[in-house]
Amino acid sequence: MLSDLTYWLSSLHPEQLLALVSALLIVDTPRYALSKLAMVFYDSVVDFVGLLRGRSGRNGYGYCPTVCAILVAHNEEDTLDPTLRSVLGTYPRLEVIIVDDGSTDATRHIAQRLVDEFPGVRLLRKENRGGKASAYNLALRFASAEVLVVMDCDTEADPNAVWEAVQPLANPHVGAVSAAVLVREPMRNLVTCLQAFEYLHSIFVGRLLMSRLGVLGIVSGAFGAFRRDVVVRVGGWDIGPGDDSDMTMRVRKAGYQVAYAPYAQCLTNVPQTWAALWKQRRRWNRGAIRYKCRKHVDMAAVWNPGFLAGNFFLLVNVWVFNIAFLYTFWFFFVWTLLHWHAELWHFVVASYLIYILFHIVQAAAILFYSTDRGRDALVCCVLPLAPAYQFFRKCVRLISVTEEIFFRASFDDPFYPDHVRAATFRW
Amino acid sequence: MNDRRIHPRFRLDRPVVVLPVLPDGSPDVEHASKGATLDVARGGLQLDIEARAALREGASLAVGVEQAGGGVAYEGVVVRHIRQRNGHVAFGGVFAGDAHRLLETGSRLPAFSPDKLAYDLPGSNQVYDKWAQAGVLKPVLMDHVQVCPRCGGLPTFRMGCRRCGSGRLVEDQLIHHFACANVDLASKYEVDGMLKCPKCRTKKLVVGSDYEYLTTHRCLACRWSDYEPTRVGHCLRCSLRFAGHEAVERELVGYDAQRLDVLALLPPS
Structure with missing residues (x-):
């Protein structure tokens, strides 16, 4: 069968091969935009029917478990205070644990001052930096609440974010809840503005789509909620980078669903230069290989007793669209440069217009679900540059996925200290 | 026995301030008087002041005597005898009474009280404050202690x-x-x-x-x-x-006073 396929491919003319690749890319590019369009249409109909029947769109908060917010701080002297204050007092049954993971700046003193000021706050100090996972696991020993809310120290939660994040956990089959992470100060410069648009369509709306399809595979470390007993059952956090993605996969592997709370919103700091963004995305993209092609590849094994179709499709989604189609795109791109260089300009303009069309659809979906249409409409103004930004992301993804496949580059990432990276398992 | 017979008196003419002492031990600033010393002995002094205060024998006063180098030094006096003289009052007194005790060294420092389990001054804080406002005493920071936020006791x-x-x-x-x-x-x-x-x-x-x-x-x-x-x-x-x-950090405040050194006023014998 394989030889037949090889024979068939080799018998194709270059133009036929190019057409085949184009067909694949036609599936890849608009899949999110068209799916979101369908989701918006469906929700519009549901809202309209609800309006006719006189139903209110929003329900009150009916679930109020005990919550422990965990903040891991490593040299976060500038951001720890506002982050903590953003979450304190927003939820009635809240305790906070700050883990100082071997900070060398004034973080420790700031954390101690906050602990002295607020009775519900605890400080755990690690003299030596051990990385985020061990800091979370240390906090896990001290947390007694039913729900753990993990927060990055450069994130500010909305006043109702904790309430919104815990509501899906009223369903006992839900083990983790992803929150909507948005960009703080989106209009600071072009880099932040492009990221703000990306966060809106890929996180705020994109995760809504993925959760409805049952293939949401990430609860951002920036802000997310986990059922404590589930975290204990799966053994706590493992070494990252990408420990948030890893934990989400393990929660799914344990048989729990991962929900999304679009109105549990928080604002996070994002890289403000292209170099910093490049570095961050290289780290993020390596996780697709490390976790979804290596560590948790067994989730696709149908013969496993814990096999779940949702987990299988999650992995297939990543393998096909994030990896196979990535290389297909670059193959198509290089092929085009080599063979269609005479008409390259036409090709670029045509591609640009197609991408813009799909981004307009994404922007419409954003504004449909938005809670702050003025702000989000302003961010959507960067839309004409979005195709170029998407090209930048594809460049980063190509490099990071390739280096992870061949060199396991994520194990050399200084996100974790040397002594931890030297000791950890190489998946 | 008469004081004059025990301690010889010496002529001295210095501006003075006289503050009557109220029954609660605080100064009666409203009836403060100015005047001059007539003579001084080791055990007492004789003054000539404006007749603002209704003095009586046995009354307790604080007498401030202007010093040669500037400033006023105080001593407590109990009135022994009074004479009216052309709108002025001349009286003699001995160094004794409430103001004399107040100005004694060591009586104005906060000390640990084993009964109260707290640091305290020997008298009322309000009285010390009034003497400080009158310029007789000067508050001096002695120490800082941390005390209980509820009762002020020592933890x-x-x-x-x-x-x-x-x-x-x-x-x-x-x-x-x-x-x-x-x-x-x-x-x-x-x-x-x-x-x-x-x-x-x-x-x-x-x-x-x-x-x-x-x-x-x-x-x-x-x-x-x-x-x-x-x-x-x-x-x-x-x-x-x-x-x-x-814990509440409390200042332990003592009161300093420039006390009248009578011996320095007397000629060397």
């Missing part, structure tokens, strides 16, 4: 539980296994005389390269666990337990 401080304040804490030793980020009690790692990670099953762990020790504390009174004990205050007077940073 003891020690490391204790942050939640209940108990000092009954025991240490728990944890192991952080680098490879899998597991953090658990060291006792859970000990299997058959060696260390084995309960999460990833890795055996024969070596300290430093495979794991590190972390120490936490557990309260035997309330079962609360914390990474490190906190400084807890325990009031000796009202038994309140409170976080160390909640």
Whole structure:
């Protein structure tokens, strides 16, 4: 069968091969935009029917478990205070644990001052930096609440974010809840503005789509909620980078669903230069290989007793669209440069217009679900540059996925200290 | 026996301020008078002042005598005899009375009171304040002490539980296994005389390269666990337990006075 396929491919003319690749890319590019369009249409109909029947769109908060917010701080002297204050007092049954993971700046003193000021706050100090996972696991020993809310120290939660994040956990089959992470100060410069648009369509709306399809595979470390007993059952956090993605996969592997709370919103700091963004995305993209092609590849094994179709499709989604189609795109791109260089300009303009069309659809979906249409409409103004930004992301993804496949580059990432990276398992 | 016979008097002419002392021991600033000394002896003095105050024999006064180098030095006097003289009052007195006791060295310093279990001044703080406002006394910071936020009593401080304040804490030793980020009690790692990670099953762990020790504390009174004990205050007077940073820092203020040195006014004998 394989030889037949090889024979068939080799018998194709270059133009036929190019057409085949184009067909694949036609599936890849608009899949999110068209799916979101369908989701918006469906929700519009549901809202309209609800309006006719006189139903209110929003329900009150009916679930109020005990919550422990965990903040891991490593040299976060500038951001720890506002982050903590953003979450304190927003939820009635809240305790906070700050883990100082071997900070060398004034973080420790700031954390101690906050602990002295607020009775519900605890400080755990690690003299030596051990990385985020061990800091979370240390906090896990001290947390007694039913729900753990993990927060990055450069994130500010909305006043109702904790309430919104815990509501899906009223369903006992839900083990983790992803929150909507948005960009703080989106209009600071072009880099932040492009990221703000990306966060809106890929996180705020994109995760809504993925959760409805049952293939949401990430609860951002920036802000997310986990059922404590589930975290204990799966053994706590493992070494990252990408420990948030890893934990989400393990929660799914344990048989729990991962929900999304679009109105549990928080604002996070994002890289403000292209170099910093490049570095961050290289780290993020390596996780697709490390976790979804290596560590948790067994989730696709149908013969496993814990096999779940949702987990299988999650992995297939990543393998096909994030990896196979990535290389297909670059193959198509290089092929085009080599063979269609005479008409390259036409090709670029045509591609640009197609991408813009799909981004307009994404922007419409954003504004449909938005809670702050003025702000989000302003961010959507960067839309004409979005195709170029998407090209930048594809460049980063190509490099990071390739280096992870061949060199396991994520194990050399200084996100974790040397002594931890030297000791950890190489998946 | 007459004072004149015991201590010879010497002529002295200096501007003076006279402050009558009220029954509660505070100065009667409204009836302060100015005048001049007539003569002075080791045991008392004689003055000539404006007749503003209704003086009577046995009244207690604070007498301020202007010093040659500037400033006013005070001494307490009890009036012994009074003579009216052309709108002025001449009177003689001995160094004694409330103001004299107030100005005695050592009587204006806060001291620890074993009965109250607190630092206190020998008299009323309000009276000292009034003397300070009148310019006779000058407040001087002697020390800072931390006292109970509820009753002002003296506390003891020690490391204790942050939640209940108990000092009954025991240490728990944890192991952080680098490879899998597991953090658990060291006792859970000990299997058959060696260390084995309960999460990833890795055996024969070596300290430093495979794991590190972390120490936490557990309260035997309330079962609360914390990474490190906190400084807890325990009031000796009202038994309140409170976080160390909640202790009220109080200034211990004494009162200084420029006391009249009578011997310096007398000619050398």
